[in-house]
Amino acid sequence: MLSRNERTVLFSKYEDIFQCPICRNAMTLVNQKSFICSNNHCFDLNKKGYVNLLTHSLKTKYDKAMFEARKAISAKGFFEPLLDRICVMMASEQLLTDSQSPIKILDAGCGEGSHLTYTLQKLIEKADREVFGVGIDIAKEGITIASRGVSDTVWCVGDLAKSPFSDKSFHFILNILSPANYSEFHRMLDDEGMVVKVIPERKYLQELRAILYKQSDRSIYSNEHTIEHFKRNFNLVDFQHVQYRVTMEHEDIEKLVHMTPLSWGAPAELVQQALAKNKLEITFDFSIMLGRK
Template sequence: MTLSKKMINAQVMETNVDVFRCPICLSEMVMMDGSRLVCADNHSFDLSKNGYVNLAPQAHVTKYDQALFEARKTVMNSGFFDGVLESIVKTMEAQEHAVILDAGCGGGTHLSTILSRLTGDVTGVGIDLAKEGITAAAKEYPGAIWSVADLANCPFQTEKFDTILNILSPANYAEFTRLLKPGGLFVKAVPESGYLKELRDIFYEDKGQKEDADPVARVADHFDEVNTERITYTFPLAAELLAPLIQMTPLTWGASADKVEKALQMGIPTITIDFTIITGVKREESGLCLVE
């Protein structure tokens, strides 16, 4: 019998049900009938038809819609981020048996790609507050755990993850250090000044962008053995990728229709990828909560 995507995802959840904790009462959870997670206090969370679970009890409205995630998938499937993902995979290659959390996984493409390139026995868990992203991930990439969840209240037990990925997403370091096993690996990917500079030149012109606080220092506040690697390259941009690239990046949100049309008409032949990969190892005693 061919298993449905919901059944495939449910099996992975059931096998790894010990990682979950109820987001309402924080108690342990079990899988019932292959279709719902239930805690000791009988809070129940049904799996969707595609096999993800919504563990964010309060409704959240995000600015990320289905069209945006489709645009992101188109760009990501082109190999746009391959250099960045290869660097991340190299930091994780020593892990033969690992449970990996992608915090802020969006539509799941990054996590799915990374899992496919690791040779060990790995289990992937992707969380995001955007229901549209998790819906797309569960549908497109069965075989992992996908959950709508809040970084401020991650629905997982303490010290259950070998690696936490945080790619182009906000961070909650208190939760990350709680969730990681002793000696667990944290990997954060942050854009640098050259990232998409061709679009920045169009949409920002001579206006400077506000720089975020130093992410390396933030990681070093909470993790030991902090290392960085700068990944910079140019990617040939096929004509059909320009529109979804403009749609997916916050750089262009709020731009006028005229400015978007100008960018589309320019026919940008190459685009710059510029990231720093920051890694750290969980220390014995974590610091205070610091959210970015």
């Protein structure tokens, strides 16, 4: 885990990417502990290494147990084929080699930070320039876990509808299995920047869905509207499909059930049926959309 001082150095180095989520004015890091704008709106750096930029407190269904389960699933490598493909797509863009200034990547809806941390590690190996990452999520529980990491990454609690970042701050915006705010993405994205949007495909976790939603419409998933909405907001540069199957043992299945919102609306007895499985072949099925302004 980076020390608080090391995190503060990062916040200070990149303070120009921040803007006040209340009045939209630029913010300055004062006394190495607080972001303050010209209207004296103040946001303190947390002792755990992140900054909370929410304008009011929010409760979400995403609790600590869910994020811990997601982190455990990520640590087992179950998302690596997806993330490896994303890294290949990003590395093929000239953005990574065109200049000596740092490449800035925002993970919008970063959860507990595993996806961004892995992606940064891979891109740093491929890029000819510095790569810097920022993760934002509305759930404090996720950011608290993310800030335990050792990577040189800035973590923020914040609302995408009132994004606390300046215009044209980022070269890439990642949006992986998470809600989007495309008007804010447009504003924050560099003119030559790209949005990387990952959505679940029809067979994503189909084996789990079949247990939790037997003979129900929710056992089938469609993302047509999500794809069309993306195309209305960005020029689609690339579209790739990633599908693979993994064998999960009982412990992994438990973590999978706890990490996915699929279990929220399912009858309790069907959730217990899923949790009782000793082994399951699980399908991971995604589409990756790469878009420009």
